[in-house]
Amino acid sequence: MLEPGRPLRIGDTAIPVHQILGNNPGPMTGPGTNSYLLGDRQLVLIDPGPANDEQFSVLMRCCERGRLRYVCVTHTHRDHSPGAKALAEATGAELVGLAAPNAAGQDQSFRPDRSWQGGDVLECGDFRLELIATPGHVSNHICYLLAQEKLLFTGDHILQGTTPVILPPDGNMADYLSSLRSLQDRDLRYLAPGHGRLMEQPQEEIRQLIAHRLKREAKILDCLKSLGAVTVDELVVAAYDDVAQHLIPWAKKTLTAHLIKLVKDQSVREQDGIWSVTG
Numbered sequence: 028m029l030e031p032g033r034p035l036r037i038g039d040t041a042i043p044v045h046q047i048l049g050n051n052p053g054p055m056t057g058p059g060t061n062s063y064l065l066g067d068r069q070l071v072l073i074d075p076g077p078a079n080d081e082q083f084s085v086l087m088r089c090c091e092r093g094r095l096r097y098v099c100v101t102h103t104h105r106d107h108s109p110g111a112k113a114l115a116e117a118t119g120a121e122l123v124g125l126a127a128p129n130a131a132g133q134d135q136s137f138r139p140d141r142s143w144q145g146g147d148v149l150e151c152g153d154f155r156l157e158l159i160a161t162p163g164h165v166s167n168h169i170c171y172l173l174a175q176e177k178l179l180f181t182g183d184h185i186l187q188g189t190t191p192v193i194l195p196p197d198g199n200m201a202d203y204l205s206s207l208r209s210l211q212d213r214d215l216r217y218l219a220p221g222h223g224r225l226m227e228q229p230q231e232e233i234r235q236l237i238a239h240r241l242k243r244e245a246k247i248l249d250c251l252k253s254l255g256a257v258t259v260d261e262l263v264v265a266a267y268d269d270v271a272q273h274l275i276p277w278a279k280k281t282l283t284a285h286l287i288k289l290v291k292d293q294s295v296r297e298q299d300g301i302w303s304v305t306g
């Protein structure tokens with residue numbers, strides 16, 4: 028059973044991987060943010076979560092089993108990265124991830140120790156961890172691959188039980204889809220998401236997520252064709268008629284991300300806030 032603050036060993040892996048659920052449940056975090064601790068002598072912590080005393084002491088206790096080498100963040104939303112700084116200071120661990128973009132909801136306190144990029148590999152004794160750039164949810168998103176276990180830590184790129192919000196202009200639907208497609212040639216056994224439980228059918232999850240986005244895109248185009256020229260507020264009601272009322276403000280953001288992609292594809296145009304199909 029997964030309980031906040033209690034590490035749970037996950038997956039059938041030789042390298043120990045523990046999931047630690049943060050005590051921050053909510054509408055945007057689901058059960059809470061997952062932190063992951065890898066290894067037993069040399070340790071890597073992925074996504075330390077929010078900065079508070081409770082979270083700090085939970086993670087410090089979990090790290091007593093070995094030496095914390097790296098604190099990695101998948102991205103710098105405030106439910107993922109703010110805890111990194113204090114942990115790195117307390118343990119001497121190196122901070123890994125990309126600096127925050129200049130956008131709403133970003134943790135500007137996160138300062139990586141070097142300029143990391145996709146393809147970089149962290150050497151950590153018994154295991155190696157590869158950084159995979161996966162922009163889309165936000166521009167500075169990174170997934171981490173524990174290749175020898177075929178286990179991918181997906182942050183908010185792929186979630187369990189829900190689909191990620193794409194937040195434009197920093198988030199980008201075209202990038203999101205190509206980041207998903209770039210994972211389709213990888214040999215994967217597990218996905219460990221930033222929110223929700225371990226997933227055991229990675230390629231099926233990725234296929235469904237791409238199909239879901241393309242289906243939504245087709246629905247948006249159909250709605251625009253039948254409604255004619257409309258505002259985003261009018262369009263969201265029709266194109267997201269399957270979404271609960273309280274989630275409509277978030278749906279509007281993802282709808283905008285779809286529309287930006289469709290303009291780039293030259294399927295849609297916008298004038299003074301009014302959207303219509305081209306041709």
Ligand SMILES: [Zn+2]
Pocket residue numbers: 102104164183
């Ligand atoms: Zn996020």
